[in-house]
Every structure is written in C-alpha cells, then in structure tokens.
Amino acid sequence: MTAERHIFTMLVDNEPGVLSRVVGLFSGRGFNIESLCVAETIDPRISRITLVTLANPPVVEQIEKQLNKLVNVIKVRDLSGDDSVKREMALICVQAKPEHRAEILRIVDIFRCKVVDVGLEHYIIEVTGTEGKLTALLNLLKPMGIQKIARTGTVALLREPN
Amino acid sequence: MNPAQSTSQTKGKAVFAGPAPQEMSGARILMAALKSEGVDTVFGFPGGAVIDIYDALMRTDIRHILVRHEQGAVHAADGYARASGRVGVCLVTSGPGATNTVTGIATAYADSIPLVIITGQVPTHLIGNDAFQEVDIVGITRPCTKHNYLVSHVEDLARIVREAFHIARSGRPGPVLIDLPKDVAKASTLYTPPSGDVRLKAYRPNYRPNKHQLRKVAGLMAEAERPVIFAGGGVILSGGSEALTAFARRTATPVTCSLMGLGGFPGTDPLWLGMIGMHGTYRANMAVSNADLLVAVGVRFDDRVTGKTDAFAAQAKIVHIDIDPTSIRKNIPVTIPVVGDCRLTLEALNTLIGENLPQDLPERRAPWLDRIDAWRRSHQLAYRQGDAIKPQYVVEVLHRITGGKAIVTTEVGQNQMWAAQFYHFDRPRHFITSGGLGTMGFGLPAAIGAQVAFPDELVVDIAGDGSIQMNIQEMATAMQCGLPVKIVILNNGYLGMVRQWQELFYEKRYACTGMEVQPDFVKLAEAYGATGLRATRPDEVEAVLQKGIETPGPVIMDFVVEREESVYPMVPAGAPITEMLLV
Ligand SMILES: Cc1ncc(C[n+]2csc(CCOP(=O)(O)OP(=O)(O)O)c2C)c(N)n1
Numbered sequence: 001m002t003a004e005r006h007i008f009t010m011l012v013d014n015e016p017g018v019l020s021r022v023v024g025l026f027s028g029r030g031f032n033i034e035s036l037c038v039a040e041t042i043d044p045r046i047s048r049i050t051l052v053t054l055a056n057p058p059v060v061e062q063i064e065k066q067l068n069k070l071v072n073v074i075k076v077r078d079l080s081g082d083d084s085v086k087r088e089m090a091l092i093c094v095q096a097k098p099e100h101r102a103e104i105l106r107i108v109d110i111f112r113c114k115v116v117d118v119g120l121e122h123y124i125i126e127v128t129g130t131e132g133k134l135t136a137l138l139n140l141l142k143p144m145g146i147q148k149i150a151r152t153g154t155v156a157l158l159r160e161p162n
Numbered sequence: 163m164n165p166a167q168s169t170s171q172t173k174g175k176a177v178f179a180g181p182a183p184q185e186m187s188g189a190r191i192l193m194a195a196l197k198s199e200g201v202d203t204v205f206g207f208p209g210g211a212v213i214d215i216y217d218a219l220m221r222t223d224i225r226h227i228l229v230r231h232e233q234g235a236v237h238a239a240d241g242y243a244r245a246s247g248r249v250g251v252c253l254v255t256s257g258p259g260a261t262n263t264v265t266g267i268a269t270a271y272a273d274s275i276p277l278v279i280i281t282g283q284v285p286t287h288l289i290g291n292d293a294f295q296e297v298d299i300v301g302i303t304r305p306c307t308k309h310n311y312l313v314s315h316v317e318d319l320a321r322i323v324r325e326a327f328h329i330a331r332s333g334r335p336g337p338v339l340i341d342l343p344k345d346v347a348k349a350s351t352l353y354t355p356p357s358g359d360v361r362l363k364a365y366r367p368n369y370r371p372n373k374h375q376l377r378k379v380a381g382l383m384a385e386a387e388r389p390v391i392f393a394g395g396g397v398i399l400s401g402g403s404e405a406l407t408a409f410a411r412r413t414a415t416p417v418t419c420s421l422m423g424l425g426g427f428p429g430t431d432p433l434w435l436g437m438i439g440m441h442g443t444y445r446a447n448m449a450v451s452n453a454d455l456l457v458a459v460g461v462r463f464d465d466r467v468t469g470k471t472d473a474f475a476a477q478a479k480i481v482h483i484d485i486d487p488t489s490i491r492k493n494i495p496v497t498i499p500v501v502g503d504c505r506l507t508l509e510a511l512n513t514l515i516g517e518n519l520p521q522d523l524p525e526r527r528a529p530w531l532d533r534i535d536a537w538r539r540s541h542q543l544a545y546r547q548g549d550a551i552k553p554q555y556v557v558e559v560l561h562r563i564t565g566g567k568a569i570v571t572t573e574v575g576q577n578q579m580w581a582a583q584f585y586h587f588d589r590p591r592h593f594i595t596s597g598g599l600g601t602m603g604f605g606l607p608a609a610i611g612a613q614v615a616f617p618d619e620l621v622v623d624i625a626g627d628g629s630i631q632m633n634i635q636e637m638a639t640a641m642q643c644g645l646p647v648k649i650v651i652l653n654n655g656y657l658g659m660v661r662q663w664q665e666l667f668y669e670k671r672y673a674c675t676g677m678e679v680q681p682d683f684v685k686l687a688e689a690y691g692a693t694g695l696r697a698t699r700p701d702e703v704e705a706v707l708q709k710g711i712e713t714p715g716p717v718i719m720d721f722v723v724e725r726e727e728s729v730y731p732m733v734p735a736g737a738p739i740t741e742m743l744l745v
Pocket residue numbers: 573574575576577578600601602603625626627628629630652654656657658659660
C-alpha cells in the first residue's frame with residue numbers, strides 16, 4: 001500500500017489544549033504531519049485546523065475516525081480531492097547578488113509574487129499559491145541561494161458554501 | 163444562608179421554572195453536582211489542594227473510601243464501575259496525588275471503564291509557575307483519558323461536571339478527568355441544579371445501528387455454514403449479555419470471548435467455546451480459524467487475541483459491531499462494519515432474525531458443532547496433578563465451592579489467565595481484570611471497589627505473589643472500611659508469566675523474575691489486623707478456601723503452588739493462533 005497526501009480540515013473548539021489534543025493524537029499513534037495551520041474562524045469560539053498528512057488508505061481512515069472521536073473536534077473533512085481550493089503562502093529570503101537581481105525580479109514577475117523586503121544582498125519574496133507553484137518557484141530560486149524560508153503549510157476550503 | 167430556605171423562598175416567587183439558583187462555593191457546587199449525578203461513593207486521598215473539597219464532602223452523605231495510595235483509589239473506583247455499571251469517582255490532591263492516578267486512569271481507559279477523576283490543582287494565579295505540588299495533569303493525562311478539563315472559572319464547574327459524567331458513561335465509556343484549582347473550589351457563584359440532557363455539538367455517539375447493514379448481517383448469518391460469534395467487553399459495558407445469549411442460541415452459533423468479554427456469555431453453555439487468543443482454548447482458536455463467518459461484537463481485535471493478523475479468521479467473512487468507529491478496521495479488515503451499541507444491535511438482530519431464520523438451520527449447523535466438539539474432546543484445558551499444589555486446581559476448587567457466583571478480580575500474569583480459564587464465568591460483571599493495560603496491582607483495590615458496590619457478595623482477588631505487593635497497602639483500606647475481600651495468592655515465588663516466557667523463549671534464563679525475598683503473607687495479613695491462612699499441600703486447598711471464605715473480614719490465603727507451572731495453551735506472540743503450545 002502506498003502513502004498518499006491527504007488534506008484534513010477541521011473545525012474545533014477554540015479552547016486551550018485543543019491543538020495539543022490533535023497533535024498528541026498524531027504523535028501518540030505514529031501518524032505523520034506534513035504541515036499544520038491553525039487560526040480562529042469568523043466565530044471566535046471556533047478555530048479551523050488544516051492538516052496535511054502522508055498515509056496509506058487504512059491509516060487515512062483511522063486518522064479521520066480518530067479526529068472525529070476527539071470531543072473538541074466539531075467537524076472533519078478530507079479535502080484531498082479537486083472540489084476544494086488549496087493554497088500555501090511562503091516568505092522566501094533569497095540571496096540577491098548584483099548579477100542576480102534582475103533575474104530574481106523577472107521570476108517574481110512571472111510567478112506573480114511580491115518582493116516585500118529589499119536589502120543590499122537579499123530580497124524577501126512573498127508568494128501564495130498551490131504547492132506545485134511554490135515548489136516550482138523554489139526550484140528556480142535555489143541556484144541564487146535561498147537563505148531562509150517560512151511556509152504556512154496548506155490551507156484549504158471546499159468549493160461550496162458549507 | 164440555609165440552602166433549603168433559599169430554595170423555598172425563591173420558589174414562592176415562582177420566578178424560575180426549575181429549582182432556584184443559590185450562591186455556593188465551588189467545593190459545594192461540586193458536591194451538589196456529584197449528588198445530582200447519583201454519586202454515592204468517592205474513592206480518594208486528601209491533600210492541600212483539595213482540603214476545601216474534603217471539607218464540603220464531609221458535610222454530605224456521600225461515602226468516602228480512604229485509600230492508602232491514589233493508584234488504589236482509581237483502581238477501586240474502576241472495580242466499583244465494572245461491578246456495578248455505574249460511574250466510579252475519585253478525588254485526589256494536586257501534584258503527586260494527581261500523578262499517582264495515572265496508571266489507574268490508563269488502566270480504565272484501555273478497558274473503556276467510566277470514571278470521573280477529580281484532581282486538585284494549585285490556585286489559578288500560580289499555574290505555570292512551577293508552584294508547590296503543581297503538575298500539568300491535564301497535559302499528562304490527555305492521551306489516557308476520554309476527555310479532560312481544567313476548570314478556570316467557578317461558573318463553568320457545574321456544567322463541566324455534568325459533561326464529564328455524560329462523556330464518561332455514554333458511547334464507548336472511559337475515564338474523564340477534572341482538574342480543579344484551589345481558588346476555584348473556594349470561589350462562589352450561583353448554582354442552578356442542571357436539568358435536561360447534555361448536548362455537546364461535537365460529541366454524539368451513534369447508538370442505533372444502520373438497518374441496511376443489519377439486514378446484510380442477518381443474510382450472512384442465514385447462509386453461513388461455520389459461523390462463530392466473538393464477543394468482548396463491549397457486550398458487558400452495553401448490558402448486552404442477554405441479547406447475545408439469545409442471539410447465539412437462536413442461531414445455534416458457538417461463542418468465544420476475549421478476556422474482557424468473559425461472563426458476557428454463560429461459561430457453562432454448550433455453545434461456549436472458551437476464551438480466544440494467546441491463552442485461549444484449542445477449540446476457540448480452531449473454530450475461529452476455520453469459521454466462514456465471524457460475528458465480532460464489542461471487541462477491538464487486540465494482538466493478544468489475533469496473533470498474526472494475516473492468518474486470523476482467514477477463511478471468514480467478518481462482521482464487526484462496535485460503538486466506536488475507530489475500533490473498526492483498525493487491526494483487521496472487515497466485511498460488514500456496524501457502528502452501534504452492542505446491546506441495541508444484538509436486540510435489533512434478534513428481532514430481524516427471529517422473523518427470517520431458515521427452518522433447517524439447526525440441522526445445517528450440526529456438522530460444524532460436531533467438529534467443534536471433537537476439538538473440545540481432543541484438547542481439554544488441562545494440567546497435571548502432582549505433589550505440589552497446582553494453581554489451576556486452586557481456581558477449580560474455588561469455582562466449585564463458590565458455585566461460580568463470586569465476583570472475581572485478578573492481578574496480572576499467570577494468576578489472571580488461570581482465573582480466566584478455570585473460573586467458568588456465567589454472568590457479566592463478575593470477572594474484573596485489567597485486560598488492555600495488564601496492570602499488576604489492580605486486583606486488590608478493584609476488589610475493594612467491587613465490594614463497596616456489592617457489600618453482600620463474595621469478592622475474591624485471584625493474585626500472584628508479585629502483583630499483590632504492588633498495592634498491598636490497600637489491605638488497610640479494606641480493614642478501615644469493613645470490606646471483607648478475600649485474596650487468593652497463587653504463590654509461585656516468581657513473576658510467573660515473565661518466567662514462563664523466559665522458560666519457553668529464552669532458554670530458561672530467568673533474568674530477575676525470582677522473588678527471593680517475600681513477606682510472610684499470613685503474618686502480613688495479621689499485621690493489618692486481617693486473617694491469614696496458608697496451604698502448602700493439595701489436600702489442604704479446599705479446607706483453606708472454605709475457611710477463608712467463611713471467615714468474616716478481609717482474608718489473605720497464601721497457596722504455595724508448583725513453582726514452575728505454565729499457562730497452556732500458549733500461542734507465541736505474533737504467531738497464528740492455530741500454533742498453540744499445549745500441555
Ligand atoms: C505494573 C506492571 N509491571 C510489570 C508488568 C509485567 N508483568 C506481566 S505479568 C508479570 C508477572 C506477574 O507476577 P505475579 O504477580 O507473581 O503473577 P504470576 O504470573 O506469577 O501469576 C509481570 C512482571 C505488568 N504487567 N505490570
């Protein structure tokens with residue numbers, strides 16, 4: 001059985017300790033977490049967690065059931081299919097030697113991302129997109145020297161009102 | 163203000179539909195909330211962080227069982243819950259009091275036992291400061307509770323207690339911990355007795371099985387040539403034993419149980435196969451391995467049951483009935499999953515099957531039942547008598563002279579397996595054992611809890627000489643609270659079960675399993691003010707058991723047994739369950 005990437009989104013009570021319950025479930029049962037993103041929703045009592053995991057189908061089934069079993073998890077959904085929008089944001093600090101500056105800006109332009117900080121020897125680039133887009137951008141920037149990177153991990157929403 | 167007065171006064175004004183709210187301290191609210199959950203007993207041990215709560219407890223009619231170690235409190239509450247089906251309640255102080263409960267909580271969690279554990283906590287303004295006797299018990303117990311709470315505001319306390327009991331006893335039951343800071347117990351607020359059902363938006367256990375799935379099960383049941391029912395703790399927890407028995411008899415289907423299921427089906431019924439698994443009977447393991455249909459009810463396919471999972475029930479279609487969806491397809495692929503309460507599901511199946519059972523079913527089952535009977539005759543549970551007392555013989559005699567009616571708790575190891583094999587449990591809630599966690603030291607405090615629930619029943623702890631020492635201090639609890647538990651020590655001078663593995667799989671290298679120094683258990687009993695008896699020869703066994711049972715008050719019976727006796731059959735860990743080492 002091969003491992004597949006799955007994106008789970010869940011609404012949880014916005015209470016202390018809830019994230020720890022979710023993360024503890026994954027570490028305690030040996031489930032994998034690729035990325036994790038948490039913030040309050042429009043209702044301050046409820047947060048949304050988006051979690052990306054790599055697991056084979058029976059484990060994916062267990063993950064979904066185990067998440068549902070947590071008393072503070074209100075609703076869980078597997079958003080791995082095409083019926084959802086997925087985005088990730090990254091801040092990339094890339095080395096900007098004089099001979100590379102124009103090239104970097106060209107890449108930024110092509111990828112429709114933004115330079116949000118400029119220094120004598122670096123740019124910080126803000127990029128939002130699918131995982132594929134981020135990977136492609138990173139591949140192009142790598143030769144210039146990526147000094148630091150901060151990624152949010154994937155967030156996702158179903159393409160339906162509820 | 164007198165609370166009764168205030169109630170009647172407000173009632174006179176007829177402002178509130180329900181009972182009137184009263185200004186009360188957190189500690190008193192806790193008591194009122196416990197009372198409204200029907201709590202009659204609390205097992206606990208006091209300390210600084212819970213003095214206010216104890217002060218309030220003293221002024222109620224709730225019985226307090228003062229243990230000698232907090233682990234004992236949790237096991238006792240657990241034994242009370244297993245014997246009675248009610249929620250067991252513990253109260254302990256912060257820090258070390260709280261950490262001492264962890265093994266007990268994990269034990270209850272592994273076996274899905276409904277408990278509410280109340281731990282004191284340092285005052286809220288000190289939380290996070292490494293205060294005296296502060297531990298993050300909510301963090302520590304997160305993975306071994308069904309749910310847990312830190313009460314930050316006294317206004318939340320009544321709701322939290324109510325939710326805690328609801329969560330503990332509903333769905334797949336389990337322990338719930340409430341951490342109550344000292345200042346919250348002291349603070350006061352208006353308390354309104356709760357009314358109506360607890361509704362939690364994210365917690366709605368599914369009790370009613372899907373009808374469509376049930377019809378499929380009934381269909382398979384009618385077609386099957388070699389069906390077996392495999393029942394577990396879920397049957398007992400749901401009160402489903404009668405429905406299970408009716409289901410098995412009506413469909414002429416043999417039944418095996420996991421350790422946790424023993425007593426869920428009568429151990430003296432002709433359809434009884436004996437326990438399944440590592441120390442299961444030959445016929446149970448053979449029947450499951452040759453079955454074409456396995457109806458699993460309230461089980462979780464533990465590795466001690468399945469052995470090598472690929473080989474488990476390999477010829478069978480598997481129906482799995484359980485209230486917890488995570489149990490289904492966790493370890494074993496399943497043909498028909500049914501999420502629902504075991505009792506309700508079995509009752510629904512009985513109704514469905516009652517109408518549609520093929521006429522020729524009993525005849526069709528005959529060849530299968532004959533085959534099973536041949537397995538039974540060829541490989542009985544057996545042991546060889548000798549000069550020394552055989553531990554199995556002690557359990558057999560105990561069964562005979564108690565008429566199979568005692569509530570039996572066990573410690574862990576060989577003693578536990580011999581109790582399971584030779585005390586043929588006929589009724590649910592009479593076999594109380596730590597199955598999932600296998601906690602040595604469980605049996606004595608659990609017996610105390612069971613005795614609290616049933617003061618007039620005979621409660622016997624079948625113990626090993628190793629395990630009994632892990633919570634022996636609870637003898638004082640039994641004495642102080644007048645709980646006449648009987649302890650049968652199968653004293654082999656070894657950590658017997660580990661020694662058995664060393665004998666069979668480590669070429670008899672008995673690394674650190676010999677108990678070279680042992681207390682004199684008779685004198686030990688006497689030191690506590692209890693009665694101690696000893697048997698060293700087979701012909702003394704019956705008289706000692708008889709006398710021990712008849713003697714009022716707690717009794718320790720020390721049976722000096724064959725030192726290197728082993729539990730058979732035995733399936734080596736990870737082997738298919740057909741690969742049994744036999745006597
Ligand atoms: C708290 C705890 N520690 C260690 C073990 C591992 N263990 C399982 S059975 C066993 C031996 C128990 O010895 P005893 O109580 O004398 O019972 P016997 O097997 O001899 O009947 C041990 C050490 C355990 N189950 N629980």
